[in-house]
Amino acid sequence: MIEEVVMRQDIALDDFLPIFISSSLVLVFGGFYVGIYTAVKVKLLKKWTMPIAYIFWMLTAYCLYLMGSLMHVGEFTAKALVVAAIGLFLLPHAVYFMQHQVHEENEH
């Protein structure tokens, strides 16, 4: 499964800055998504802010796509990035679900 073309193409000089910025924003937006989601769930934020969390996830996914295409990633890395995006999507749901269960069991 070696990606033959991993390094075939040079990254264009003008593409470095967008790559660095988009890959940083991946986690910045990802952090906002997860943070807002959790804050709403523990009632630090009002419920109507939830869609904003999902908008941030979409921005994350877009940045991952942008970063990947500017870097000319191959098929395998592209799949790895999709897995990471889905993982990030599920993460706060899973965390909340599990934490909630433990709290339910232990505090009632």
Add this chain to the structure above:
Amino acid sequence: MANNHLTGIGSESKQLATWYFTFAAILFGAQLLFGLVAAIQYVMPGFLFELLDFSVARMLHINALVVWMVFAMFGSVYWLLPDETGIETIGIKIGKLLYWVFVAAIVVVVLVYLFVQVGPADETSIWFIHEGREYIEAPRWADFGIVVVALGFVANLFLTGTAGNRSGIVTVLMADMIAFAGLYLAGMFFTDNISVDQYWWWWVIHLWVEATWEVYVGAIAAYGLITMIGAHRKVVEMWLWIEVAMLFGSGILGIGHHYFWIGTPEYWWEIGALFSALEPLPLVAMFIHVLYDWGKTQGAQDATGVEVSVINNKPAFTWFVLNAFGNFLGAGIWGFFHTLPQVNLYTHGTQFTSAHGHLAFFGAYATILIGMMYIAVQGTNGIKVMKHTKSSLWAVSMICGGVMGMTVALTVAGYVQVLVSRAQMGATWAGYFDGQSGMWFAQAMDWRLVMGAVTFLGFLFLAKDLLSTGKNPVHER
């Protein structure tokens, strides 16, 4: 059940912990001082030339870093053991003896670094001066000393953990610390093959800082949440196990991102890319967890109708929250943007790595260990609720601001290097110096020095606060 600090007074384990913290803080200061020397040399290359060259200053800078963190890590374990297990640490006398052995060895190593510096190209130099391998330069005699001390520490931990109440936190620490000590062995041999050399060298460096140390931080954060805000132990410990799974699951094979260019086969590109992409997830998760537990515990408190903060140690909690955030920022964001092989081809070995190193070591480790020092100050002085002082706030803001400033400056410098020295000139000697002499690079280095000085001033405030805050009457006793 929340841990009660006040039971710890008179514990020998806790006393030993404060010794470890004290020496750690001294080495932290030394780290910053030698860092400043190296930073000045970037700006004024003649500074201490052929007296204390960059290579020596930097070796001391990064070795002091590793050693102060190891000291503070050992100290934190000795601190929390009586709380977690409910008994005094077993073998504490040997623990204390080994502490002095460790300190003496460090002092000798540092003096040799400073005054001998380099030796002839033979095995004797490797045995008695230094091994010249970044981060684990300690000469071989000291390697064996470190192994003995580490084994003594692990033995203390295991004996106490099995004899007393072996909590989830202690169980994780036991497994983690044995791996931490064992991995050091991978960095203790000499080989003529530099690819093999660096292959095993990363076993020590990567499997420490991106696997075992991260898990250690998870365990300490769990202890901190229980101790400082009274978080529910079952929730925290379950979460700790999930973190262990996520950190080791992504971190162990994440080592692949160091195997892109050192002579190792191409398949590490895929392995490194996949697991590096996953590595930030546990860091994000740790961040939410702190937020979640804080929100839940405070919410439960507020529901009782008494509006009072659940945090019983403000400075320590501040550093713990900074840890959750800094880990995500330094290890997560600053790690992720140069981790994929496609872009790492150009960023590998530039100031980007240095920017990431500064923010990640600080965010992921320095913060939480400073937090533990505050917990120890609180415990030894029998303080019920510890508050911020002017110095503690100055320390937090100047150290964080300084490190962040250095990181941004180094990132700018790295960007210049990537464009000029790498993408265009392909890492030649001339390309390297063209990058270094660029205006943006030079100014970034000026700013790095300024921000380094800010960090050092912050450290002075921190030292003053740690020494004096215990007697300050603002705290509730």
Add this chain to the structure above:
Amino acid sequence: MAKTSVWSDNRFWQRSAGWITGFAAVLLIWLTFDTAGQIAMGTDEDLKNGVTKRVPGPTVINYKITYEMSDKRGHEVPYIGGNDGKGGSLFQEKQKFFGRDDYSEEEAAALLHLGKLGSQTKNCMNCHTLLGNGAYYAPDLTKAWLDPAWQDDGTMQAMTGKSTKEEAMAEFLQHPSTYPTHARMMPDLGITAEEAKGLVAFLKHMSSIDTNGFPRNFGKIRGAVNGK
């Protein structure tokens, strides 16, 4: 007491953590065995028989080494003793190293051993990067042997008054601050003539390691290198 779910069971998560860690560790160990085989140092026999190794044997110092684009691999690779035109090394063309191109396996291994020891005891890695790892205060040494500055038309041979690059490099290593190229200088590390020879052998050997195309575009812009 509410119903207990597997998701909130500490034992379940403890076991999961154990299994996941164990699985990752076993996979790493398995890959380590594979990699160890692939990066084991080659022998003189390999070089003579035209066997390509990721890390060639020490007698590679008898050969000419170049770093060129391979269409097959999609990046630059080191070619030993010439390019066979099909993406592989020819292992034919020799190059004199301190006047000789017939170092025996023992002689070459001894030189490399001395050089590798020197690279550690002189603390190269705390200013330079080797294979991209180390400090960033001085140039990367991965392909230093092939650096245009040291070639026949480069600046360094003239500066050190030597007529071959290995001699120029060895001279520079022994008296670095006598030949300053920039305000930032290499300090005198007490390197002897023999140690310098070993270090240059180490550098030549390192340049023959297959680093998967790192560094990219090495020496692509030659005009700038030679100050044109």
